Amino acid sequence: MIRISNLHKRFGKLIVLDGLDLEIKSGGIFAILGPNGSGKTTLIKSILGMVIPNSGDIKIDGKSVLKKWDYRNQINYLPQIANFPGNLTVNELIAMVKNLRPKKSNDIDLIELFGLQPFLDKKLGNLSGGTKQKVNIVLTFMFDSDLIILDEPTTGLDPISLINLKEIIQKEKEKGKTLLITTHIMSLVDEIADKIVFLLDGNIYFKGSIDELKLQTKQTDLEHAIANLMTKENV
Amino acid sequence: MFKILKYSFYDLMRSRWSYVYFLFYLALGFVLLFLNNDINKAIITLMNIIIVLTPLIGTIFGVMYYYNSKEFTELLLAQPIKRSTIFMGQYLGISISLTLSLALGLGIPFLLYGLFRSTAIFDFGLLLVVGSFLNFIFVALAFNIALSNENKIKGFGYAILMWLFLAVIYDGIFLISLLVFNEYPLDKFSLIATMFNPIDLSRILILLKLDISALLGYTGAIFKKFFGTNLGMIISFVVLFLWVLFPVWRMNIKLRRKDF
Numbered sequence: 001m002i003r004i005s006n007l008h009k010r011f012g013k014l015i016v017l018d019g020l021d022l023e024i025k026s027g028g029i030f031a032i033l034g035p036n037g038s039g040k041t042t043l044i045k046s047i048l049g050m051v052i053p054n055s056g057d058i059k060i061d062g063k064s065v066l067k068k069w070d071y072r073n074q075i076n077y078l079p080q081i082a083n084f085p086g087n088l089t090v091n092e093l094i095a096m097v098k099n100l101r102p103k104k105s106n107d108i109d110l111i112e113l114f115g116l117q118p119f120l121d122k123k124l125g126n127l128s129g130g131t132k133q134k135v136n137i138v139l140t141f142m143f144d145s146d147l148i149i150l151d152e153p154t155t156g157l158d159p160i161s162l163i164n165l166k167e168i169i170q171k172e173k174e175k176g177k178t179l180l181i182t183t184h185i186m187s188l189v190d191e192i193a194d195k196i197v198f199l200l201d202g203n204i205y206f207k208g209s210i211d212e213l214k215l216q217t218k219q220t221d222l223e224h225a226i227a228n229l230m231t232k233e234n235v
Numbered sequence: 236m237f238k239i240l241k242y243s244f245y246d247l248m249r250s251r252w253s254y255v256y257f258l259f260y261l262a263l264g265f266v267l268l269f270l271n272n273d274i275n276k277a278i279i280t281l282m283n284i285i286i287v288l289t290p291l292i293g294t295i296f297g298v299m300y301y302y303n304s305k306e307f308t309e310l311l312l313a314q315p316i317k318r319s320t321i322f323m324g325q326y327l328g329i330s331i332s333l334t335l336s337l338a339l340g341l342g343i344p345f346l347l348y349g350l351f352r353s354t355a356i357f358d359f360g361l362l363l364v365v366g367s368f369l370n371f372i373f374v375a376l377a378f379n380i381a382l383s384n385e386n387k388i389k390g391f392g393y394a395i396l397m398w399l400f401l402a403v404i405y406d407g408i409f410l411i412s413l414l415v416f417n418e419y420p421l422d423k424f425s426l427i428a429t430m431f432n433p434i435d436l437s438r439i440l441i442l443l444k445l446d447i448s449a450l451l452g453y454t455g456a457i458f459k460k461f462f463g464t465n466l467g468m469i470i471s472f473v474v475l476f477l478w479v480l481f482p483v484w485r486m487n488i489k490l491r492r493k494d495f
Binding site for chain 2: 011045048049050051052069070071072073075077079081082083084085086087088092096097099100101139
């Protein structure tokens, strides 16, 4: 379980997170939504310890994770932009990440699933954007961790890989994992998310299930419901 | 840390630039030996090149590597590894691969020429040690600048300015101040001023070891008195060492508060 209390983060004069409180119970898929610049990535990076909050606390399973690093062994993270050292091969990169995390991994199944075998000995610098994203996904899902964080996971994927990705996400959910996903693709949210966390101006503006959101905004589809949330604030 | 070091090192060792750098030193070594036909003279010419060039290459490589591997660093930051471990690994990876290019590139021609049969072997050794120190110092300084500047162009600009200042402008200011305050005793001042610039310190160290300090006149004599002795040598190396330690320490402080 993740408990975030009174989290503040400023970048210079820009206030990104403004006293954010959030509780995420273990198990299920949580979609973190919000307009551009609403603090989604900052929130995720704070949980990962990549962004250091100005004040507030983040607890995972009751323990504060600020300034710690070993708790990350229980988190898998898919970053937004996949960019790796161009001179390493795919195999070497996978070996390296495995080497850095003393944990069991099922990379072979995933490599097969995404059809990456022909690329294993190619240098990462020569791969296309979509293939890099597949490598990125393999790196993320090859470990068995309780918390999985995906930042725009669908970027650059072809339809087959997208279906594979959704299947993996469902499987992880069935194993009782907690998944946090940010995305701008509403059909994906509609399909997989259990709960929606809507960020606006550095705070939680809505948290609940898709049905609750539709009920509250009196809209029949998710896309309009979200649009409704965004515009309501502006009026 | 050694895992990160290993991969940074592999990555760099396979990049084209490491080879260009290595081949450049290789060619330089052969050409200098061929033209001078004398190891001692070649070493002096080499010193003048190394002292300006290693800091420049270290600075550019350091800044470039930091900005180019930004996304990869983010991937590493999400792994269960300490921040300082990641950056120290990368720092050592760059410094060591640059030092290797330098040592191999120059070592091969000099060995072929018969370095071991010459008396210049210690001078050559000192040259390589000083060159390595300069690599470690300037990569660390470059990392500091890159860590403090999100903007790539700004980071590059500051890094080049830093190099220009230490390699050229500092000497200018130093000389002008010697001229202006010519009436005062300046031995202590010049000794201390030298310590504050790793390039100057390296240059003087080598010049004195090569025993051409007579060329430096009165100041040379004072320096000889100081640096020529073992104590002077030790102090100079300690100062060079501090020049590595201080930027590395600041890097670690900066890392603790940095957002990625």
